[in-house]
Amino acid sequence: MASVVVRDVRKSFGQSEVIHGVSIDIEDGEFVVLVGPSGCGKSTLLRMISGLESITSGELWIGERMVNMAPPKERDIAMVFQNYALYPHMTVFENMAFSMRLRKAPQEETDRRVTEAAAILGLTPLLARFPRQLSGGQRQRVAMGRAIVRDPQVFLFDEPLSNLDAKLRVQMRTEIKALHQRVGGTTIYVTHDQIEAMTMADKIVVMQGGHVEQIGAPLELYDNPRNVFVAGFIGSPAMNFLTGVAKRNGAGMTVVTDHGETVAAPETPGLEDGRPVVMGVRPEHLTLTGDAHGFAAQVVVTEPTGAEVQVSARHGQDEITAVFRERVALKPGETIRLSPDLAHAHLFDAATGLSLRA
Amino acid sequence: MADVPLSPTRSAAAKAGGASAWTRLQTNRNWLGLWFMLPAAGFLILFLAYPLGLGVWLSFTDSRIGRPGEFIGFENYAWLWGDDVFWLSVFNTLLYTTVASVLKFAIGLYLALLLNRHMRFKAIIRAVVLIPFIVPTVLSAVAFWWIFDTQFSIITWMLQGLGLIDHQINWLGDSTMARASVIFANIWRGVPFIAITLLAGLQTVPGSLYEAATIDGATRWQLFRFITYPLLTPIIAVVMTFSVLFTFTDFQLIWVLTRGGPFNATHLMATLSYQRAILGGNLGEGAAIATAMIPFLLAAIMFSWFGLQRRKWQSGGSDD
Ligand SMILES: Nc1ncnc2c1ncn2[C@@H]1O[C@H](COP(=O)(O)OP(=O)(O)O)[C@@H](O)[C@H]1O
Ligand SMILES: [Mg+2]
Numbered sequence: 001m002a003s004v005v006v007r008d009v010r011k012s013f014g015q016s017e018v019i020h021g022v023s024i025d026i027e028d029g030e031f032v033v034l035v036g037p038s039g040c041g042k043s044t045l046l047r048m049i050s051g052l053e054s055i056t057s058g059e060l061w062i063g064e065r066m067v068n069m070a071p072p073k074e075r076d077i078a079m080v081f082q083n084y085a086l087y088p089h090m091t092v093f094e095n096m097a098f099s100m101r102l103r104k105a106p107q108e109e110t111d112r113r114v115t116e117a118a119a120i121l122g123l124t125p126l127l128a129r130f131p132r133q134l135s136g137g138q139r140q141r142v143a144m145g146r147a148i149v150r151d152p153q154v155f156l157f158d159e160p161l162s163n164l165d166a167k168l169r170v171q172m173r174t175e176i177k178a179l180h181q182r183v184g185g186t187t188i189y190v191t192h193d194q195i196e197a198m199t200m201a202d203k204i205v206v207m208q209g210g211h212v213e214q215i216g217a218p219l220e221l222y223d224n225p226r227n228v229f230v231a232g233f234i235g236s237p238a239m240n241f242l243t244g245v246a247k248r249n250g251a252g253m254t255v256v257t258d259h260g261e262t263v264a265a266p267e268t269p270g271l272e273d274g275r276p277v278v279m280g281v282r283p284e285h286l287t288l289t290g291d292a293h294g295f296a297a298q299v300v301v302t303e304p305t306g307a308e309v310q311v312s313a314r315h316g317q318d319e320i321t322a323v324f325r326e327r328v329a330l331k332p333g334e335t336i337r338l339s340p341d342l343a344h345a346h347l348f349d350a351a352t353g354l355s356l357r358a
Numbered sequence: 359m360a361d362v363p364l365s366p367t368r369s370a371a372a373k374a375g376g377a378s379a380w381t382r383l384q385t386n387r388n389w390l391g392l393w394f395m396l397p398a399a400g401f402l403i404l405f406l407a408y409p410l411g412l413g414v415w416l417s418f419t420d421s422r423i424g425r426p427g428e429f430i431g432f433e434n435y436a437w438l439w440g441d442d443v444f445w446l447s448v449f450n451t452l453l454y455t456t457v458a459s460v461l462k463f464a465i466g467l468y469l470a471l472l473l474n475r476h477m478r479f480k481a482i483i484r485a486v487v488l489i490p491f492i493v494p495t496v497l498s499a500v501a502f503w504w505i506f507d508t509q510f511s512i513i514t515w516m517l518q519g520l521g522l523i524d525h526q527i528n529w530l531g532d533s534t535m536a537r538a539s540v541i542f543a544n545i546w547r548g549v550p551f552i553a554i555t556l557l558a559g560l561q562t563v564p565g566s567l568y569e570a571a572t573i574d575g576a577t578r579w580q581l582f583r584f585i586t587y588p589l590l591t592p593i594i595a596v597v598m599t600f601s602v603l604f605t606f607t608d609f610q611l612i613w614v615l616t617r618g619g620p621f622n623a624t625h626l627m628a629t630l631s632y633q634r635a636i637l638g639g640n641l642g643e644g645a646a647i648a649t650a651m652i653p654f655l656l657a658a659i660m661f662s663w664f665g666l667q668r669r670k671w672q673s674g675g676s677d678d
Contacts, residue, residue, distance in 0.1 A: 052569050073575035085566035089588045098584070099574035150574070 002063030002076075002153040002186060003028045004049065009058030011044055018044055020210040021058070026203070031180050031187045035197040036207035036233075042190040043158055045207075049188060050079050050156050062153055078147035079156040082163060084139045086131040086146075092118075093127040096145045117148040120182065137168045144176070148183060155180075157189040161196065173199060194234050198222070206230050223344075228353040231280045231346060237310065237321045240286070242279045242295070243350065246271045255279045255347075259316030261295045266345045268356050276350035283310070285341040286322040294339030299330045313338070416645035423639045434646035443622050444647065447630040451654075453537070454626060455605045458544045462601055463594075465545065466552030471582075473553065474560040484554075491550035499614035502543040506530050506615065530616050533623035540615055540624050544605060552597055559593035560586065599662035603655060627651050 004026040011019035019041045026032050034042045047053035049060060051072035060068050067075050078099075086095050093114055094101075100110040118124045121141045131139055140160060147155055160176070161169045177200050180187055191197055197204045198218045206213040206221065206229070214226040218234075225231035231239045244257035246265070253265045255277060265279055297313035297320050304310075309328055313320045313336065322338055330336060347356040417434055421427030438444045473484055490498065505512055506529035517523045530536045563586060571585050609628040612618065618625030618633065625633075627647055635644020 050573060052572065072573045077573065079570070079573050081566050081570060083564070083566055085564070085570035087567060087571070087585065098571070102575045102580055102584075146570075146574070 003061075004154055004186060004188065005059070005061040006045075006049070007059040007061070009045070009048060009060060010056045011041070011048060011053065012056045017056075018210050019048075019056075022207075022210075022212050024205055024212065024215065026186060026188065029184055029186055031177075031189065031200060031202045032205060033197040033201035033203070034188065034190045034205045034207060035192065035194055036213075038192050040207045041210040042192070042207055046079075046156055046158055046188060046190050049154070050077055051075050052079075076153040077156055078150040078152040078154075079158065080143045080147055080160045082159040084131075084143040084160075084163075086139055086142055088131050090130075091127065092123060092129050092131070092134070092142050092145075095131070095142055096123075096149045098146070099150050113149045113151070114145075117145045120148065120179070121145050136164050137172065140164060140172060144179065148179075153186065155185050155187040157187065159191055160189075161191070162193075169196075176200065195236060198234065204234075206233060208233075224355070224357070225280075225346065226355055228278055228280070228348045231348070231355075235282060237283050237323065239280045239282050239346075240318070240320045240322075242281070242315065242318050242320075244277060244279065245273075246275045246277050246347070247273050253347075257295060257316065257318070259295075259318070261315075263295045263340065264293065264342060265347055266342045266357075268347050271347070271356060277356065278348040278350050278353075279340070280346040280348060281340040282344065283321045283323040285344040286320070286338045287341065288322075288324065288328060289337050289339040294337045296335055297338055299332050299334045299336060301332060302328075302330050311336075413645050414649050416641050417649040419642045421641040421645075423636075423641060427642055430642070434642050435650075437643065438646055438650070443625070444630065446622050447618075447625045447627050447647070448650075450537070450622075450624060451606060451626045451628075451651075454541060454544070454608070454624075455602060458541050458548065458605050459598065459602050461541075461545050462548045462552050462605075463598060466549050466597075467556055467594075469549065469553035470556035470560055471586075473557050484557075487553055488550050490547050491554075495547065495610040496614060498547055499543065499611045502539075502546075502611075503530075503615055506539050531620055533620060536616055536620055536624050540612055543611055543615065544608060547611070548601060548605065552601060555593065555597045556590065559590050563589050595662050599658060602658045606654060606658070607651065 004024075006022055006024040006026075008021045008023055009019060010017060010021055022041075022045060024032070034045060036042055044053060048055050049062075051067070051070060051074075055068050058068075059066055062075055062077070087098065090098065096114045096117060097110050100113065114127075115124070118127055121144060123138070123141055123145055126134065126138060126142075131142065134142065140163075143160065157176075161172050164172060173196060176189075189196075189200065201218055203215065204218055204221055205215050208229055213233075214221060214230045216224075221230060221234045225234060225239075228241070232241070242255060242257050242263065244255040244263075246268075247254050247256050247262070248271075249262065253267050253271065254262045255265045256262050263279065265277075271277075295315055297315045300312045300314060302309055302311050304327065307325075309324045309326075311322045311324065311328070311330060313322065315338075320338065348354060349356055416427075418429055418431060419427035420430045420433070469487060473480070473487065477483070493501075504510060508514075508526055508528050508531060511527065511529055513529070514523070514527050517527075528535060529539050567585050567589075568581055571581055576584065607628050608626060609632065612624055612626055612629050613632070616624045618629045622630075627650065631644045631647035631651075633644075634647060635641050638644070
């Protein structure tokens with residue numbers, strides 16, 4: 001087990017820089033998820049940590065050692081690939097034993113480790129099969145087994161679940177998490193799926209365009225997003241954004257939306273009138289209201305799921321999603337009034353996208 | 359078809375009354391399949407089976423050109439059994455095939471591995487490698503004839519220019535040199551086919567396997583030994599079978615370069631057969647020599663057939 005420190009790491013392919021100075025501290029045994037939209041550089045960063053990709057500048061520490069120049073085999077890491085990368089000509093046993101074989105480990109030790117890993121993953125009956133004879137979920141498990149047998153300092157996962165169907169994905173998510181709790185080990189897990197990130201991570205690193213947007217525990221990111229991007233990326237359904245300008249109205253803070261309505265906003269000291277802002281409210285923090293509080297919105301669709309009702313509506317140009325626990329009956333086209341829970345609303349600077357919370 | 363009781367074709371056939379061959383042909387898939395196969399089968403019989411049969415038959419006769427022979431049993435074979443030149447040609451053929459195939463494989467694989475790496479001018483280099491394969495055999499043989507000419511050999515000229523030798527080399531006149539020369543020419547010609555085919559095979563190996571193995575701790579040699587080579591074996595088996603067959607039956611190159619000389623040192627079974635049957639007029643004897651090649655070729659094919667059987671890891675689900 002080891003900590004991992006990424007310090008101002010950059011990566012260029014030829015002339016174009018794709019990772020622009022990323023710094024992350026990962027503690028021993030932590031489960032860290034790198035999340036961000038496709039193409040933001042998650043895989044590149046992970047591959048730099050694995051040693052498959054060279055580091056253009058910056059420092060990478062695994063444990064006590066700076067490993068910028070070390071080849072992959074000296075970094076003591078194991079990686080699970082998106083397409084699993086199982087060796088097609090080897091049985092499940094041979095796949096899992098391959099690293100031991102290369103290391104010329106004693107046969108008894110190899111057998112013991114593979115049998116152990118297979119037992120953990122429920123692969124024991126499949127040890128003699130070839131990868132082609134396995135289902136997607138089983139292959140996924142073999143790929144993880146191969147990593148476990150290595151007993152590495154750091155586990156790296158690159159979108160390991162994205163080739164599985166939705167149901168299996170949820171199941172494997174739980175399994176990987178349980179596995180981490182059982183086997184331990186510092187884990188860096190890449191995904192573009194924020195739900196995976198929220199459910200699995202001890203710590204989430206939100207990336208965009210080769211930058212780190214924010215690092216924090218899942219609920220910390222959820223409750224205190226540093227900017228509009230993180231606010232919109234984390235959470236499902238996504239946070240609603242009302243664009244407008246700030247206006248101090250007597251004692252209270254308000255936002256005059258582009259649609260011309262004055263909506264109460266969270267108190268933000270030092271915010272001058274007329275500053276373009278974006279107000280962010282999560283769907284579950286909107287309530288239906290009869291009076292003049294809040295803002296008007298036109299219902300587009302309602303989707304009852306049984307436990308709750310999800311309502312999509314429009315306020316001018318802004319699309320609004322609200323989730324109600326009570327069973328409201330709303331018709332498309334109907335005008336409703338929605339009131340944000342100010343304790344959970346956010347104000348962002350429209351120009352920089354940064355949160356205006358003190 | 360018969361287990362689909364309500365299929366329209368079947369009821370149509372039933373209406374037509376008794377199943378005449380024609381209606382069966384129209385309605386039954388198996389019969390239709392046979393029908394479609396006929397032209398191909400016809401071609402195979404006409405152009406493969408017939409000449410082969412005729413050749414084998416001739417080897418049991420004393421036919422000469424212009425005179426149909428009579429059946430003489432194994433007399434041709436008995437005669438060949440005691441013929442030193444025939445045995446020399448068998449030895450030459452085996453030597454030629456073995457040495458050339460092994461070297462072609464080694465060089466071809468090396469080139470393929472080289473070409474599979476990222477490098478500048480990759481497309482051009484690949485095209486250059488293919489050139490020997492594109493040039494007609496006879497043309498390249500004539501070129502080699504010049505290269506190996508005693509007086510005008512460019513190799514001799516260069517070696518002399520470098521001051522390494524001060525005499526002429528009798529490339530095709532000395533038994534050992536002649537054998538080496540024809541083998542060299544055959545290798546030059548055969549390598550591109552092997553290199554390009556193996557290159558195609560290499561390109562089907564997913565890059566992530568190499569990455570996974572690298573992380574598992576494999577060295578470059580281990581990557582080749584445990585990933586590349588095993589995944590390449592099916593294609594190696596195919597390409598080497600073809601290579602062995604072509605080399606074993608080679609004729610053009612030898613005929614242009616040496617005509618089997620000097621002192622039959624480069625006579626292959628194919629050239630000896632041609633010499634005896636067409637030039638010497640002894641069709642029966644030539645056919646017997648050619649027929650004697652069949653067991654060797656069959657052995658090569660059997661060998662690769664067993665090697666080619668789908669390996670266990672290739673069978674099973676078809677998705678990735
Ligand atoms: N080998 C490469 N050569 C050039 N550009 C690359 C290479 N690999 C990745 N990139 C670029 O780097 C960026 C980040 O890619 P990647 O790390 O794969 O994104 P992600 O995994 O977050 O989807 C992309 O713009 C991609 O085009
Ligand atoms: Mg990726």
